[in-house]
Amino acid sequence: MSDAVAAPVSSRPPALVLGAAGFLGLNLVDALVADGQQPRCGRRARTNVLALRQRKVPLVQADFDAPETLREAMKGIDVVYHLGGHYPRLSLDLEKERHIGLTRLERVLDAAAETGVRRLVYVSSTATVAPRTDGSGSTEVDLFDTPPTWGAYHDLKWHLEARALAEKRWEVVVACPGACLGPWDLRMGTSTMLVGLARGLDVPHPDGLVSWVDARDVAKGLLALGTMTDPPRRVLLSAESIRLQSLLEVAAAFYGVTAPPALSDAEALAFADAEEHRAAEGGPRARLARELVDLIIHGPFIDATRSRHQLGVTYRPLDETLRDFDAWARRVRFIPTKSTQEAAP
Amino acid sequence: MTQPTIETRVIHLISQLVPVKSQDIKPEQRLRDDLGMDSVSSMELLSMLAEDFELDVGVEDVADVHTVAQTIELVKVFLAKKAA
Numbered sequence: 303m304s305d306a307v308a309a310p311v312s313s314r315p316p317a318l319v320l321g322a323a324g325f326l327g328l329n330l331v332d333a334l335v336a337d338g339q340q341p342r343c344g345r346r347a348r349t350n351v352l353a354l355r356q357r358k359v360p361l362v363q364a365d366f367d368a369p370e371t372l373r374e375a376m377k378g379i380d381v382v383y384h385l386g387g388h389y390p391r392l393s394l395d396l397e398k399e400r401h402i403g404l405t406r407l408e409r410v411l412d413a414a415a416e417t418g419v420r421r422l423v424y425v426s427s428t429a430t431v432a433p434r435t436d437g438s439g440s441t442e443v444d445l446f447d448t449p450p451t452w453g454a455y456h457d458l459k460w461h462l463e464a465r466a467l468a469e470k471r472w473e474v475v476v477a478c479p480g481a482c483l484g485p486w487d488l489r490m491g492t493s494t495m496l497v498g499l500a501r502g503l504d505v506p507h508p509d510g511l512v513s514w515v516d517a518r519d520v521a522k523g524l525l526a527l528g529t530m531t532d533p534p535r536r537v538l539l540s541a542e543s544i545r546l547q548s549l550l551e552v553a554a555a556f557y558g559v560t561a562p563p564a565l566s567d568a569e570a571l572a573f574a575d576a577e578e579h580r581a582a583e584g585g586p587r588a589r590l591a592r593e594l595v596d597l598i599i600h601g602p603f604i605d606a607t608r609s610r611h612q613l614g615v616t617y618r619p620l621d622e623t624l625r626d627f628d629a630w631a632r633r634v635r636f637i638p639t640k641s642t643q644e645a646a647p
Numbered sequence: 648m649t650q651p652t653i654e655t656r657v658i659h660l661i662s663q664l665v666p667v668k669s670q671d672i673k674p675e676q677r678l679r680d681d682l683g684m685d686s687v688s689s690m691e692l693l694s695m696l697a698e699d700f701e702l703d704v705g706v707e708d709v710a711d712v713h714t715v716a717q718t719i720e721l722v723k724v725f726l727a728k729k730a731a
Contacts, residue, residue, distance in 0.1 A: 348691065350690045350691045350693075351697070351698065352693055352705065352709075353706050355704075356703070488706065490687075634709070
Protein backbone atom coordinates (compact mmCIF):
# COMPACT_ATOMS: atom_id res chain seq x y z
CA MET A 303 0.00 0.00 0.00
CA SER A 304 2.72 2.44 -0.99
CA ASP A 305 0.38 5.36 -1.71
CA ALA A 306 -1.44 5.09 1.57
CA VAL A 307 -0.08 7.44 4.19
CA ALA A 308 -1.29 6.43 7.60
CA ALA A 309 -1.29 9.15 10.23
CA PRO A 310 -0.18 8.19 13.72
CA VAL A 311 -3.19 6.64 15.41
CA SER A 312 -3.25 9.11 18.26
CA SER A 313 -3.45 12.12 15.92
CA ARG A 314 -6.07 10.74 13.55
CA PRO A 315 -9.57 12.13 14.08
CA PRO A 316 -12.24 9.49 14.28
CA ALA A 317 -14.00 7.98 11.32
CA LEU A 318 -17.73 7.45 11.12
CA VAL A 319 -19.15 4.33 9.50
CA LEU A 320 -22.71 4.65 8.21
CA GLY A 321 -24.17 1.20 7.73
CA ALA A 322 -21.75 -0.22 10.29
CA ALA A 323 -24.06 -3.07 11.29
CA GLY A 324 -24.31 -4.42 7.75
CA PHE A 325 -22.22 -7.03 5.97
CA LEU A 326 -19.57 -4.69 4.60
CA GLY A 327 -19.88 -2.39 7.61
CA LEU A 328 -18.87 -5.05 10.12
CA ASN A 329 -15.89 -6.03 8.00
CA LEU A 330 -14.87 -2.38 7.67
CA VAL A 331 -15.18 -1.86 11.41
CA ASP A 332 -12.86 -4.84 11.91
CA ALA A 333 -10.38 -3.37 9.41
CA LEU A 334 -10.48 0.05 11.09
CA VAL A 335 -9.96 -1.47 14.53
CA ALA A 336 -7.08 -3.58 13.18
CA ASP A 337 -5.64 -0.31 11.86
CA GLY A 338 -5.67 1.07 15.40
CA GLN A 339 -8.74 3.25 14.93
CA GLN A 340 -11.81 3.51 17.12
CA PRO A 341 -14.55 4.10 14.56
CA ARG A 342 -17.83 5.72 15.49
CA CYS A 343 -20.55 3.40 14.25
CA GLY A 344 -23.81 4.79 12.97
CA ARG A 345 -26.96 2.85 13.69
CA ARG A 346 -30.67 3.33 13.37
CA ALA A 347 -33.13 2.70 16.17
CA ARG A 348 -34.11 -0.75 14.89
CA THR A 349 -30.68 -1.85 13.67
CA ASN A 350 -29.46 -5.26 14.74
CA VAL A 351 -26.39 -4.23 16.74
CA LEU A 352 -25.48 -7.58 18.28
CA ALA A 353 -22.32 -7.89 16.22
CA LEU A 354 -21.31 -4.28 16.86
CA ARG A 355 -21.88 -4.66 20.60
CA GLN A 356 -19.56 -7.68 20.54
CA ARG A 357 -16.88 -5.45 19.02
CA LYS A 358 -17.17 -2.88 21.84
CA VAL A 359 -17.11 0.05 19.43
CA PRO A 360 -18.96 3.32 20.08
CA LEU A 361 -22.45 3.39 18.61
CA VAL A 362 -24.22 6.58 17.63
CA GLN A 363 -27.69 7.24 16.29
CA ALA A 364 -27.48 8.04 12.58
CA ASP A 365 -30.88 7.80 10.97
CA PHE A 366 -31.09 8.74 7.31
CA ASP A 367 -34.64 9.94 7.93
CA ALA A 368 -33.59 12.20 10.83
CA PRO A 369 -30.98 14.68 9.53
CA GLU A 370 -30.25 16.06 13.00
CA THR A 371 -28.91 12.64 14.03
CA LEU A 372 -26.58 12.63 11.01
CA ARG A 373 -25.22 16.08 11.92
CA GLU A 374 -24.70 15.01 15.52
CA ALA A 375 -23.01 11.77 14.45
CA MET A 376 -20.61 13.64 12.16
CA LYS A 377 -19.41 16.22 14.69
CA GLY A 378 -15.62 16.05 14.94
CA ILE A 379 -15.44 13.43 12.21
CA ASP A 380 -12.70 13.53 9.58
CA VAL A 381 -13.73 10.70 7.24
CA VAL A 382 -17.20 9.27 6.71
CA TYR A 383 -17.55 5.82 5.20
CA HIS A 384 -21.03 5.69 3.74
CA LEU A 385 -22.05 2.05 3.36
CA GLY A 386 -25.70 2.69 4.06
CA GLY A 387 -26.90 3.71 0.63
CA HIS A 388 -30.52 2.79 0.08
CA TYR A 389 -30.98 -0.85 -0.90
CA PRO A 390 -34.48 -1.44 -2.23
CA ARG A 391 -36.03 -4.46 -0.53
CA LEU A 392 -38.12 -4.99 -3.64
CA SER A 393 -37.66 -3.77 -7.20
CA LEU A 394 -41.31 -3.06 -7.90
CA ASP A 395 -41.42 0.75 -7.63
CA LEU A 396 -38.49 2.41 -9.34
CA GLU A 397 -39.61 6.02 -8.78
CA LYS A 398 -40.25 5.49 -5.08
CA GLU A 399 -36.91 3.76 -4.46
CA ARG A 400 -35.03 6.45 -6.36
CA HIS A 401 -36.73 9.19 -4.34
CA ILE A 402 -35.96 7.50 -1.02
CA GLY A 403 -32.36 6.84 -1.99
CA LEU A 404 -31.58 10.30 -3.30
CA THR A 405 -33.31 12.05 -0.39
CA ARG A 406 -31.31 10.08 2.13
CA LEU A 407 -28.02 10.57 0.30
CA GLU A 408 -28.68 14.31 0.09
CA ARG A 409 -29.11 14.41 3.86
CA VAL A 410 -25.80 12.61 4.37
CA LEU A 411 -24.01 14.98 2.00
CA ASP A 412 -25.57 18.06 3.62
CA ALA A 413 -24.71 16.87 7.12
CA ALA A 414 -21.12 16.22 6.05
CA ALA A 415 -20.89 19.71 4.54
CA GLU A 416 -22.31 21.37 7.65
CA THR A 417 -20.02 19.53 10.06
CA GLY A 418 -16.77 19.95 8.12
CA VAL A 419 -16.13 16.35 7.14
CA ARG A 420 -12.97 16.21 5.01
CA ARG A 421 -13.66 13.11 2.97
CA LEU A 422 -16.59 10.84 2.28
CA VAL A 423 -15.98 7.33 0.99
CA TYR A 424 -19.16 6.39 -0.78
CA VAL A 425 -19.80 2.71 -1.41
CA SER A 426 -21.58 2.19 -4.70
CA SER A 427 -21.84 -1.01 -6.74
CA THR A 428 -20.55 -2.63 -9.90
CA ALA A 429 -24.13 -2.11 -11.12
CA THR A 430 -22.88 1.30 -12.24
CA VAL A 431 -20.07 -0.17 -14.35
CA ALA A 432 -20.82 -0.25 -18.06
CA PRO A 433 -19.76 -3.34 -20.02
CA ARG A 434 -17.41 -2.86 -22.96
CA THR A 435 -18.64 -3.81 -26.38
CA ASP A 436 -15.33 -5.48 -27.26
CA GLY A 437 -15.62 -7.80 -24.24
CA SER A 438 -12.49 -6.47 -22.53
CA GLY A 439 -12.54 -5.70 -18.83
CA SER A 440 -14.40 -2.61 -17.68
CA THR A 441 -12.39 -0.22 -15.56
CA GLU A 442 -13.07 2.92 -13.53
CA VAL A 443 -13.64 4.96 -16.69
CA ASP A 444 -16.59 2.82 -17.76
CA LEU A 445 -19.73 4.52 -16.55
CA PHE A 446 -23.16 4.43 -18.11
CA ASP A 447 -24.02 7.78 -19.74
CA THR A 448 -27.63 7.34 -18.70
CA PRO A 449 -29.18 5.07 -16.08
CA PRO A 450 -29.49 1.44 -17.19
CA THR A 451 -33.12 0.45 -17.70
CA TRP A 452 -32.83 -3.06 -16.32
CA GLY A 453 -34.53 -2.54 -12.99
CA ALA A 454 -34.85 -0.46 -9.84
CA TYR A 455 -31.49 -1.48 -8.41
CA HIS A 456 -29.41 -0.43 -11.42
CA ASP A 457 -31.42 2.76 -11.78
CA LEU A 458 -31.01 3.67 -8.12
CA LYS A 459 -27.31 2.89 -7.92
CA TRP A 460 -26.62 4.94 -11.05
CA HIS A 461 -28.45 7.97 -9.67
CA LEU A 462 -26.84 7.69 -6.25
CA GLU A 463 -23.32 7.39 -7.61
CA ALA A 464 -23.87 10.24 -10.05
CA ARG A 465 -25.04 12.44 -7.17
CA ALA A 466 -22.06 11.46 -5.00
CA LEU A 467 -19.58 12.14 -7.80
CA ALA A 468 -21.20 15.54 -8.45
CA GLU A 469 -20.44 16.70 -4.90
CA LYS A 470 -18.18 19.76 -4.93
CA ARG A 471 -18.23 20.92 -1.32
CA TRP A 472 -15.52 18.50 -0.22
CA GLU A 473 -13.83 15.31 -1.27
CA VAL A 474 -15.94 12.33 -2.25
CA VAL A 475 -14.41 9.08 -3.44
CA VAL A 476 -16.43 6.17 -4.76
CA ALA A 477 -15.83 2.46 -4.34
CA CYS A 478 -17.71 -0.07 -6.48
CA PRO A 479 -17.49 -3.52 -4.94
CA GLY A 480 -18.75 -6.56 -6.77
CA ALA A 481 -20.79 -9.39 -5.25
CA CYS A 482 -19.51 -9.65 -1.71
CA LEU A 483 -18.92 -13.00 -0.04
CA GLY A 484 -17.39 -13.88 3.30
CA PRO A 485 -18.10 -13.70 7.01
CA TRP A 486 -20.73 -11.45 8.63
CA ASP A 487 -23.41 -11.53 5.96
CA LEU A 488 -26.02 -11.58 8.70
CA ARG A 489 -28.91 -10.61 6.45
CA MET A 490 -27.97 -13.31 3.94
CA GLY A 491 -27.53 -11.26 0.81
CA THR A 492 -25.23 -12.73 -1.80
CA SER A 493 -24.42 -15.61 0.56
CA THR A 494 -27.95 -16.99 0.29
CA MET A 495 -26.98 -19.25 -2.58
CA LEU A 496 -24.03 -20.71 -0.65
CA VAL A 497 -26.20 -21.46 2.35
CA GLY A 498 -28.83 -22.95 0.06
CA LEU A 499 -26.24 -25.29 -1.49
CA ALA A 500 -24.89 -26.25 1.92
CA ARG A 501 -28.38 -27.09 3.10
CA GLY A 502 -29.14 -29.10 -0.02
CA LEU A 503 -31.89 -26.72 -1.08
CA ASP A 504 -32.92 -25.66 -4.54
CA VAL A 505 -30.99 -22.54 -5.54
CA PRO A 506 -32.83 -20.87 -8.41
CA HIS A 507 -30.44 -18.68 -10.38
CA PRO A 508 -29.65 -17.40 -13.85
CA ASP A 509 -26.17 -17.56 -15.34
CA GLY A 510 -23.96 -14.65 -16.22
CA LEU A 511 -20.79 -12.91 -15.12
CA VAL A 512 -20.46 -12.30 -11.42
CA SER A 513 -17.58 -10.20 -10.12
CA TRP A 514 -17.21 -11.64 -6.66
CA VAL A 515 -15.04 -10.21 -3.91
CA ASP A 516 -14.37 -11.11 -0.29
CA ALA A 517 -15.92 -8.50 2.01
CA ARG A 518 -12.70 -8.37 4.03
CA ASP A 519 -10.78 -7.32 0.92
CA VAL A 520 -13.40 -4.66 0.19
CA ALA A 521 -12.85 -3.41 3.73
CA LYS A 522 -9.11 -3.12 3.10
CA GLY A 523 -9.79 -1.15 -0.05
CA LEU A 524 -12.17 1.19 1.76
CA LEU A 525 -9.67 1.69 4.56
CA ALA A 526 -7.05 2.68 2.02
CA LEU A 527 -9.47 5.10 0.36
CA GLY A 528 -10.21 6.70 3.70
CA THR A 529 -6.61 7.06 4.86
CA MET A 530 -4.40 7.63 1.81
CA THR A 531 -3.35 11.17 0.89
CA ASP A 532 -4.38 11.24 -2.75
CA PRO A 533 -7.06 8.62 -3.35
CA PRO A 534 -8.44 7.82 -6.78
CA ARG A 535 -11.90 9.24 -7.41
CA ARG A 536 -13.49 5.90 -8.31
CA VAL A 537 -12.30 2.36 -7.72
CA LEU A 538 -13.69 -1.03 -8.69
CA LEU A 539 -13.22 -3.82 -6.15
CA SER A 540 -13.42 -7.37 -7.41
CA ALA A 541 -11.30 -10.50 -7.09
CA GLU A 542 -12.41 -11.94 -10.43
CA SER A 543 -15.28 -12.09 -12.88
CA ILE A 544 -16.52 -15.61 -13.49
CA ARG A 545 -19.74 -17.25 -14.61
CA LEU A 546 -22.09 -17.70 -11.69
CA GLN A 547 -22.63 -21.32 -12.71
CA SER A 548 -18.88 -21.91 -12.43
CA LEU A 549 -18.78 -20.28 -8.99
CA LEU A 550 -21.70 -22.40 -7.82
CA GLU A 551 -20.01 -25.55 -9.14
CA VAL A 552 -16.93 -24.75 -7.06
CA ALA A 553 -19.14 -24.12 -4.02
CA ALA A 554 -21.18 -27.26 -4.70
CA ALA A 555 -18.00 -29.34 -4.83
CA PHE A 556 -16.98 -27.77 -1.52
CA TYR A 557 -20.25 -28.99 0.01
CA GLY A 558 -20.26 -32.33 -1.79
CA VAL A 559 -23.45 -31.62 -3.71
CA THR A 560 -24.33 -31.06 -7.34
CA ALA A 561 -24.88 -27.51 -8.53
CA PRO A 562 -28.40 -27.03 -9.86
CA PRO A 563 -28.66 -25.97 -13.51
CA ALA A 564 -29.18 -22.31 -14.29
CA LEU A 565 -32.52 -20.87 -15.36
CA SER A 566 -32.67 -19.04 -18.66
CA ASP A 567 -32.65 -15.25 -18.35
CA ALA A 568 -36.37 -15.07 -19.12
CA GLU A 569 -37.19 -17.81 -16.62
CA ALA A 570 -35.10 -16.14 -13.91
CA LEU A 571 -36.72 -12.73 -14.49
CA ALA A 572 -40.22 -14.22 -14.41
CA PHE A 573 -39.43 -16.24 -11.30
CA ALA A 574 -37.90 -13.26 -9.46
CA ASP A 575 -40.79 -10.98 -10.39
CA ALA A 576 -43.32 -13.52 -9.15
CA GLU A 577 -41.36 -13.97 -5.92
CA GLU A 578 -41.23 -10.21 -5.36
CA HIS A 579 -44.96 -9.81 -5.88
CA ARG A 580 -45.58 -12.61 -3.42
CA ALA A 581 -43.23 -10.98 -0.89
CA ALA A 582 -44.90 -7.60 -1.42
CA GLU A 583 -48.23 -9.15 -0.48
CA GLY A 584 -46.85 -10.16 2.89
CA GLY A 585 -45.30 -13.48 1.93
CA PRO A 586 -41.83 -14.61 2.97
CA ARG A 587 -38.72 -13.06 1.49
CA ALA A 588 -38.25 -13.62 -2.25
CA ARG A 589 -36.18 -16.75 -2.95
CA LEU A 590 -34.54 -14.95 -5.86
CA ALA A 591 -34.30 -11.17 -5.74
CA ARG A 592 -34.88 -9.27 -8.94
CA GLU A 593 -31.76 -7.14 -8.49
CA LEU A 594 -29.62 -10.26 -8.27
CA VAL A 595 -31.02 -11.47 -11.57
CA ASP A 596 -30.35 -8.09 -13.18
CA LEU A 597 -26.83 -7.97 -11.75
CA ILE A 598 -26.00 -11.47 -12.97
CA ILE A 599 -27.46 -11.42 -16.47
CA HIS A 600 -26.05 -7.94 -17.19
CA GLY A 601 -22.82 -8.34 -15.24
CA PRO A 602 -19.78 -6.78 -16.92
CA PHE A 603 -16.31 -8.28 -16.96
CA ILE A 604 -14.41 -6.21 -14.38
CA ASP A 605 -10.76 -5.22 -14.48
CA ALA A 606 -9.89 -4.22 -10.90
CA THR A 607 -6.20 -3.55 -11.55
CA ARG A 608 -6.39 -0.05 -10.10
CA SER A 609 -7.46 -1.36 -6.69
CA ARG A 610 -4.48 -3.73 -6.67
CA HIS A 611 -1.94 -1.13 -7.71
CA GLN A 612 -3.21 2.05 -6.06
CA LEU A 613 -4.94 0.71 -2.95
CA GLY A 614 -2.62 -2.25 -2.45
CA VAL A 615 -5.48 -4.72 -2.21
CA THR A 616 -4.48 -8.37 -2.57
CA TYR A 617 -7.60 -10.37 -3.26
CA ARG A 618 -7.88 -13.72 -1.58
CA PRO A 619 -8.81 -16.77 -3.66
CA LEU A 620 -12.32 -18.21 -3.79
CA ASP A 621 -11.48 -21.36 -1.85
CA GLU A 622 -10.25 -19.30 1.10
CA THR A 623 -13.39 -17.17 1.06
CA LEU A 624 -15.62 -20.24 0.86
CA ARG A 625 -13.76 -21.92 3.71
CA ASP A 626 -13.91 -18.87 5.99
CA PHE A 627 -17.54 -18.17 5.17
CA ASP A 628 -18.42 -21.77 5.92
CA ALA A 629 -16.68 -21.65 9.30
CA TRP A 630 -18.48 -18.44 10.22
CA ALA A 631 -21.86 -19.63 8.93
CA ARG A 632 -21.58 -22.80 11.00
CA ARG A 633 -20.59 -20.79 14.08
CA VAL A 634 -23.75 -18.66 13.82
CA ARG A 635 -25.59 -21.78 12.66
CA PHE A 636 -26.80 -20.50 9.33
CA ILE A 637 -25.34 -23.78 8.13
CA PRO A 638 -26.16 -26.59 10.53
CA THR A 639 -23.53 -28.98 11.74
CA LYS A 640 -24.62 -32.53 12.53
CA SER A 641 -25.15 -31.71 16.19
CA THR A 642 -27.32 -28.67 15.41
CA GLN A 643 -29.16 -30.04 12.40
CA GLU A 644 -32.33 -30.85 14.30
CA ALA A 645 -32.44 -27.48 16.05
CA ALA A 646 -31.67 -25.51 12.92
CA PRO A 647 -34.38 -23.08 11.79
CA MET B 648 -46.32 1.31 40.11
CA THR B 649 -44.82 -2.17 39.92
CA GLN B 650 -41.75 -2.95 37.81
CA PRO B 651 -42.54 -4.94 34.68
CA THR B 652 -41.32 -8.51 34.92
CA ILE B 653 -38.72 -9.94 32.56
CA GLU B 654 -41.52 -11.87 30.86
CA THR B 655 -43.55 -8.71 30.32
CA ARG B 656 -40.59 -6.79 28.93
CA VAL B 657 -39.61 -9.59 26.55
CA ILE B 658 -43.16 -10.02 25.29
CA HIS B 659 -43.49 -6.26 24.82
CA LEU B 660 -40.34 -6.24 22.65
CA ILE B 661 -41.58 -9.20 20.62
CA SER B 662 -44.87 -7.39 20.03
CA GLN B 663 -42.93 -4.56 18.39
CA LEU B 664 -41.66 -6.96 15.73
CA VAL B 665 -44.74 -9.05 14.95
CA PRO B 666 -48.35 -8.17 14.12
CA VAL B 667 -49.60 -9.68 17.38
CA LYS B 668 -50.66 -7.79 20.51
CA SER B 669 -48.69 -8.33 23.73
CA GLN B 670 -51.64 -9.92 25.49
CA ASP B 671 -51.95 -12.53 22.75
CA ILE B 672 -48.30 -13.65 22.92
CA LYS B 673 -47.83 -16.81 24.97
CA PRO B 674 -44.60 -18.42 26.23
CA GLU B 675 -45.17 -21.65 24.34
CA GLN B 676 -45.49 -19.91 20.98
CA ARG B 677 -42.77 -20.41 18.39
CA LEU B 678 -41.18 -17.23 17.09
CA ARG B 679 -41.26 -18.33 13.47
CA ASP B 680 -44.13 -20.74 12.98
CA ASP B 681 -46.58 -19.05 15.34
CA LEU B 682 -45.51 -15.40 15.34
CA GLY B 683 -44.20 -15.09 11.79
CA MET B 684 -40.65 -14.00 12.59
CA ASP B 685 -37.77 -14.85 10.26
CA SER B 686 -34.03 -15.13 10.83
CA VAL B 687 -33.58 -11.38 10.40
CA SER B 688 -36.31 -10.34 12.83
CA SER B 689 -35.16 -13.02 15.30
CA MET B 690 -31.76 -11.43 15.33
CA GLU B 691 -33.33 -8.00 15.60
CA LEU B 692 -35.23 -9.21 18.65
CA LEU B 693 -32.05 -10.45 20.31
CA SER B 694 -30.42 -7.12 19.51
CA MET B 695 -33.29 -5.24 21.16
CA LEU B 696 -33.08 -7.51 24.18
CA ALA B 697 -29.32 -7.00 24.41
CA GLU B 698 -29.81 -3.25 24.46
CA ASP B 699 -32.87 -3.18 26.69
CA PHE B 700 -31.35 -5.47 29.33
CA GLU B 701 -27.73 -4.46 28.63
CA LEU B 702 -26.66 -8.03 27.88
CA ASP B 703 -23.65 -9.33 25.99
CA VAL B 704 -25.67 -11.63 23.77
CA GLY B 705 -23.77 -12.94 20.76
CA VAL B 706 -24.94 -13.49 17.20
CA GLU B 707 -24.46 -17.23 17.71
CA ASP B 708 -26.90 -17.26 20.63
CA VAL B 709 -29.82 -16.50 18.31
CA ALA B 710 -29.80 -20.03 16.93
CA ASP B 711 -30.76 -21.47 20.31
CA VAL B 712 -33.93 -19.43 20.60
CA HIS B 713 -37.07 -20.76 18.94
CA THR B 714 -39.91 -19.95 21.33
CA VAL B 715 -41.04 -17.07 23.50
CA ALA B 716 -40.21 -19.12 26.60
CA GLN B 717 -36.68 -19.79 25.33
CA THR B 718 -36.26 -16.06 24.70
CA ILE B 719 -37.26 -15.28 28.27
CA GLU B 720 -34.95 -18.00 29.56
CA LEU B 721 -32.04 -16.65 27.52
CA VAL B 722 -32.52 -13.21 29.07
CA LYS B 723 -32.61 -14.73 32.55
CA VAL B 724 -29.42 -16.71 31.90
CA PHE B 725 -27.55 -13.66 30.63
CA LEU B 726 -28.84 -11.49 33.47
CA ALA B 727 -27.56 -14.09 35.91
CA LYS B 728 -24.18 -14.12 34.12
CA LYS B 729 -24.06 -10.34 34.36
CA ALA B 730 -24.86 -10.40 38.07
CA ALA B 731 -22.27 -13.10 38.80
